Amino acid sequence: MRFFSVEEANRLVPLLTDIFGRVRPWVDRVQKLAEVLEAPDAIPDPEAIRPQREEREALLERIRGELGPLQEMGLEIKGADGLVDFHAKRGESPVYLCWRYGEDSVTHWHELQTGFSGRRPIDSPDDFEPTYLS
Template sequence: MRFFSVEEASRLVPLLTKTFGRVRPWVERVQKLAEVLDGPEAPPDTAEVRTFREERDELLERIRGELGPLQEMGLEIKGADGLVDFHARRGEEPVYLCWRYGENAVAHWHDLKAGFSGRRPIDSPDDFEPTYLS
């Protein structure tokens, strides 16, 4: 597993911004299609419904294609609309550095179990150093 410093994670922000800028409209469209296809009043199986399913499946494949390389780099995609965690160490404690679409840098962290709601500002980037075994 790779551990990131704040500087390393922040260097990826332009790539993340560009990638999620492409992906976010696809995610929104998939969500709208899911409301139609999987809602309480799902339509009967018609040609139009099959077209919607094909569109949804194609968009999901595109999303996976865009986000897969980020995951291969060791990032954890927590939300396809632009929420990313980076493994890090704060002293001896494993934590996540946290970035959300629209932020200019990685400026928050949280415990492994806390999630987004437990985000805290990074007071000192030097508190988060990569391990050289990662």
């Protein structure tokens, strides 16, 4: 498993900003389509909602295509609207460096089990060192 330093994570922020800038409108559209397709009073005729289903599937495939390479780099996508965790080590403890869309840099971290609600500011970037060569 790859562990990121704050510097390494910050080098990826422009890429993340670009990718999530493209993906976020697709995510919004998928959510709107899901509301229509999953409504209790949805049209019982499957053919009537086929265009919406096909559009949703095509958008989901585009989203997976954009986010897949990030996952292959070792990032954890926590939200397709732009929430990303980077594996890191703080001392001997594995933690996450945390970034969300709109932030200019990685400025927070959290314990593995606390999630976004447990985010804490990064006091010293030197507290987080990579343990796998980039």
